[in-house]
Amino acid sequence: MSAPTLLGVSLKMYFGHHETLNWARRVGDIAARHPAVTGGLTEVFVLPAFPAIVPLTSVLAGTGVRIGAQDLATDDRGPFTGEVSGPYLKEIGCAYAEVGHAERRRLFGEGDTVVAAKTAAALRNGLTPVLCVGELDRAAPAEAADRTVAELARILATAAHDGGADGSVVVAYEPQWAIGAPEPASAGHITAVCAALTAWLDARPRYAGSRVIYGGSAGPGLLGRLGAGVDGLFLGRFAHDPAAVESILDEISARATAPTAVREDV
Numbered sequence: 001m002s003a004p005t006l007l008g009v010s011l012k013m014y015f016g017h018h019e020t021l022n023w024a025r026r027v028g029d030i031a032a033r034h035p036a037v038t039g040g041l042t043e044v045f046v047l048p049a050f051p052a053i054v055p056l057t058s059v060l061a062g063t064g065v066r067i068g069a070q071d072l073a074t075d076d077r078g079p080f081t082g083e084v085s086g087p088y089l090k091e092i093g094c095a096y097a098e099v100g101h102a103e104r105r106r107l108f109g110e111g112d113t114v115v116a117a118k119t120a121a122a123l124r125n126g127l128t129p130v131l132c133v134g135e136l137d138r139a140a141p142a143e144a145a146d147r148t149v150a151e152l153a154r155i156l157a158t159a160a161h162d163g164g165a166d167g168s169v170v171v172a173y174e175p176q177w178a179i180g181a182p183e184p185a186s187a188g189h190i191t192a193v194c195a196a197l198t199a200w201l202d203a204r205p206r207y208a209g210s211r212v213i214y215g216g217s218a219g220p221g222l223l224g225r226l227g228a229g230v231d232g233l234f235l236g237r238f239a240h241d242p243a244a245v246e247s248i249l250d251e252i253s254a255r256a257t258a259p260t261a262v263r264e265d266v
């Protein structure tokens, strides 16, 4: 049986606390009864704001939905005002920690060195990093693939130098120009870049078990147009309606029974 399709959701800073709990209750109810989840065809994970992590471990218990954080500290303990450490996130039930999102790079000045240190922090604390990479400006698929593979290689090399950087990662391919846009990148573009990232990871046993997913205005209707080499989706705005999450779970069920054809609309 092939590895489950990953379906990640970052709630970013869109919802208040009660909105987050209500959304999670509805998504948890859907997941708990959906055959894609109960049949092991997918692994769903949610990255809420920090204060919602603990309550969501209760809300989502038994639903099959796992929880992670949108960020973590580079260090594990000490005088780092406002930060949340990897050990802390692990202790409260996180399975994932997102690192390197374009918004953290653009708005909070995080560069490759910080992203690599956070990747290493996640790995050494038993959290799967959701490592975001992707080109800044529109580029042809081959050029985007070259740039994105180089970015991944650079970050993981630095993370390895920081220590504790063996283990599986979830690489979220997010072309920055497609984040917050009306439409995702084309299916051909996504498939080409994800295939290059997968090939790079497959050649390095220290990252065995790693997966490559796509984010950037992803929503219902996309997964069925992607090749099997794309291991899943990373959703933002288009997961705010729980019905959209259900619709994508339906697509995951369909994908398991029918081969997908990539539309070459690059």
Ligand SMILES: O=C[C@H](O)COP(=O)(O)O
Pocket: 010, 174, 178, 179, 180, 181, 215, 216, 217, 218, 234, 235, 236, 237, 238
């Ligand atoms: O973390 C998720 C991505 O940045 C995608 O967000 P978006 O789908 O709202 O563009």
